[in-house]
Amino acid sequence: MMKGTTVFYTSVVILAFLVVIGVIAPDTVEQITTDMQAFISTSFGWYYLILVTIITIVCLLLLISPVGRIRLGGQDDRPEFSRPTWISMLFSAGMGIGLVFWGTAEPISHYAVSSPTGQEGTEQGITDAMRFTFFHWGIHAWAIYGIIGLVLAYFTFRHGERGLISVTLKPLLGDRMDGPLGNIVDILSVLATVVGVATTLGFGAVQINGGLSFLFDIPVNIFIQFLIITIVTVLFMISAWTGLSKGIKILSNTNMFLAGILLIILFTVGPTVFILDIFTHSIGTYIHNLPAMSFRLAPFDEDIRGWIDSWTIFYWAWWIAWSPFVGIFIARVSKGRSIREFVFAVLFVPSIVGFFWFSTFGGTAIMTEHKGIAEISTLAAEESLFGVFAQFPLGFLASIVALILIGTFFITSADSGTFVLGMMTTNGSQSPGKSIKLTWGVMLSATSLVLLYSGGLQALENTMIVAALPFSIIMALMTLSFLKALSTDAKTLGIGRIKKKKPKKAYR
Numbered sequence: 372m373m374k375g376t377t378v379f380y381t382s383v384v385i386l387a388f389l390v391v392i393g394v395i396a397p398d399t400v401e402q403i404t405t406d407m408q409a410f411i412s413t414s415f416g417w418y419y420l421i422l423v424t425i426i427t428i429v430c431l432l433l434l435i436s437p438v439g440r441i442r443l444g445g446q447d448d449r450p451e452f453s454r455p456t457w458i459s460m461l462f463s464a465g466m467g468i469g470l471v472f473w474g475t476a477e478p479i480s481h482y483a484v485s486s487p488t489g490q491e492g493t494e495q496g497i498t499d500a501m502r503f504t505f506f507h508w509g510i511h512a513w514a515i516y517g518i519i520g521l522v523l524a525y526f527t528f529r530h531g532e533r534g535l536i537s538v539t540l541k542p543l544l545g546d547r548m549d550g551p552l553g554n555i556v557d558i559l560s561v562l563a564t565v566v567g568v569a570t571t572l573g574f575g576a577v578q579i580n581g582g583l584s585f586l587f588d589i590p591v592n593i594f595i596q597f598l599i600i601t602i603v604t605v606l607f608m609i610s611a612w613t614g615l616s617k618g619i620k621i622l623s624n625t626n627m628f629l630a631g632i633l634l635i636i637l638f639t640v641g642p643t644v645f646i647l648d649i650f651t652h653s654i655g656t657y658i659h660n661l662p663a664m665s666f667r668l669a670p671f672d673e674d675i676r677g678w679i680d681s682w683t684i685f686y687w688a689w690w691i692a693w694s695p696f697v698g699i700f701i702a703r704v705s706k707g708r709s710i711r712e713f714v715f716a717v718l719f720v721p722s723i724v725g726f727f728w729f730s731t732f733g734g735t736a737i738m739t740e741h742k743g744i745a746e747i748s749t750l751a752a753e754e755s756l757f758g759v760f761a762q763f764p765l766g767f768l769a770s771i772v773a774l775i776l777i778g779t780f781f782i783t784s785a786d787s788g789t790f791v792l793g794m795m796t797t798n799g800s801q802s803p804g805k806s807i808k809l810t811w812g813v814m815l816s817a818t819s820l821v822l823l824y825s826g827g828l829q830a831l832e833n834t835m836i837v838a839a840l841p842f843s844i845i846m847a848l849m850t851l852s853f854l855k856a857l858s859t860d861a862k863t864l865g866i867g868r869i870k871k872k873k874p875k876k877a878y879r
Contacts, residue, residue, distance in 0.1 A: 377554050379796035379807065382561040386814050393821035401826035404833035411688075411836055412680035416668055419687045422843060424665045427514040429850060430714050433521075438861050439711030443521075443702075444528035450707040457708075458720055459627040461520075461701040468575040468780045469689075470508070470728060471630075471773065475759050476752035477682075478504050478733025483740055483748035487678055497737055501653035504733060506664045507686045508725045509657065510718045515690040517717040519698025519846065520705065522853040524713070528706045530856070533799030536560040536695060536845065542859075543852045559841050560695045561795050565811075566838035567693035568788035569818035570831040575781040576600050576819065581753030582774045586767070591751075593824055603778065604816040607785040608809055626783055629776040633769060634731055640763040641735040650730035657726075685832055688839035691846060699791045703801065735759055788815055 393400045433439060442448055450457065481500035483491055490496035522539050532538040537553035537560075547553070576596045583589040638646060667683070669675035705713055736747045736759045750758045756773060760766040792811040793803025822830045 376796055376798055378557045378561060382558050382796060383814065386565055386818060390817050390821050393825050397825040401830050404830060404837055408833040408836045411840055412684045415840065416680060416684050419684055420666055420668065422847060423511050423515060423687050426518050426850060427511050430514040430517050430718055433710055434714045437866050438857055440709055442707060442709050443524040443713060444706050448707040452704055456624060457704060458716060459624055460704050461717065468571050468777060468784060470725060471777050471780060472574045472578050474728055474732035475736040475755040478729060479736040479740065479748050479755055482737045485678055498656055500737065501649055502656040502660060504729050505653055505657040505726050507683065509722045512690045513718045513721055515694050516697045517714060518850055519694040520701040520717065521713055522849045523698055524702035524705050525853060527702060534699060534794050534801065535799040539849045540852050542856045543848060556845055557795060559845060561792060563692045563838045563842040564696040564792060565815060565818055566834055568696055568784060569815050569822060570835045571784055572781060572815060572819040573823050573831045575777055578753040579774060579777050581751055582757050582770060585754045585757040586770055596823055597820060600816050600820055603781050604812060607782040608812050626779050629772060629779060633772050633776060634728060636765055636769045637735055638731050640765060642738050645738055646731050646734050649734040650727055653730060654726060685836060688836040691839040691843050692835050694846065696788055696791045699794055700787050785812065785815055
């Protein structure tokens with residue numbers, strides 16, 4: 372049986388303490404996280420925007436750099452998984468439940484409830500709603516995941532290091548990463564990962580509850596959400612027990628199949644031409660406005676600044692907090708890929724799929740309300756998807772498929788989370804023990820339930836922003852460390868050097 376490490380026991384004790392406090396004093400936990408969230412969003416919003424934009428630029432430069440042909444492993448290594456399965460796995464782990472939860476809820480909120488530009492209910496408001504949704508779920512988000520995954524895969528498979536966050540800092544901080552300082556880095560990474568995954572599981576539980584309420588009048592409360600999380604916990608533990616190559620692979624392919632069915636149903640019965648139009652138009656406005664949106668803080672407009680704190684800063688914090696989990700997972704399944712293939716696939720393939728998803732679901736929700744067919748914006752966020760389906764043929768069937776999809780995404784995220792946390796707390800083992808994974812499964816479920824009990828969705832969002840701040844510093848150091856190591860390796864391999872041309876022979 373594989374034994375836990377100092378990182379494992381310390382992290383479990385800290386989280387168990389926080390869970391107990393959350394049960395005993397939920398109001399206190401909610402107040403503390405709310406105050407901390409407000410302080411961080413107001414004081415460090417600029418930092419989040421600059422950091423995430425710089426990371427995005429680094430990824431884009433790697434895409435066109437000569438070092439892009441370096442493989443994540445030996446130059447003769449080849450990928451373990453086929454490209455479709457690989458993309459399905461990283462997509463399921465990276466966006467999963469969040470994409471289903473916010474697919475209709477975010478665009479309709481931007482259009483009808485609180486516009487990023489103050490243009491609620493107008494045609495311009497539709498354009499603004501879609502471009503900011505694309506912004507939040509586009510290449511910036513995937514660059515955060517991508518840089519963590521790339522750095523970890525590079526050091527693990529190219530340099531033969533353990534699959535830990537701490538070892539990636541060795542080019543900067545040396546052997547100190549093998550001692551207490553390295554343990555602190557890994558513990559912070561574990562805590563950020565637990566909060567990130569637990570938040571996502573909370574969203575999933577709330578949306579399943581919302582769907583059951585909309586379809587069958589089942590009440591929305593913490594007891595029902597407790598039952599949902601308990602049932603799903605049992606299911607993802609069974610999946611975790613089967614191992615990475617079986618459980619997660621099967622679930623990832625199932626997720627993509629069900630998501631494809633759901634997408635095809637609504638695309639077919641919904642406003643098809645409008646979906647294609649808004650998809651095309653929104654990509655153009657997204658690209659055109661990307662630099663301005665990347666640094667937008669509205670220091671002279673409190674209302675718009677509040678919107679940015681609630682949406683953009685929240686999303687950047689969410690992606691950062693989730694990045695150790697997603698990064699380690701996609702690193703684990705990306706051995707043998709070149710840096711260029713990795714960056715291209717991670718940044719652009721899920722982004723384009725996500726853009727079409729939001730155009731289909733969000734665009735349909737907006738058009739439904741804009742034409743006065745139904746007021747989707749009056750529904751709770753977790754019910755908006757089902758409210759859209761109710762307006763079209765096959766709506767009930769689509770809602771059932773959606774519930775199943777949320778459940779399989781839920782299981783995949785939790786299953787992947789237990790695997791990643793197992794790696795992080797067993798010295799980077801590529802095959803963590805089952806008892807370790809099951810322990811993390813219980814901790815993830817308990818943390819998710821406590822956050823919901825302490826204040827629902829708002830508590831989830833608050834805790835996410837708080838947990839992301841310390842790890843963002845680690846992420847910045849990881850990027851610098853990676854670039855330093857990559858520069859050294861490129862020189863050794865002779866990549867990027869300008870070859871001197873031999874002088875031509877003179878002929879008389």
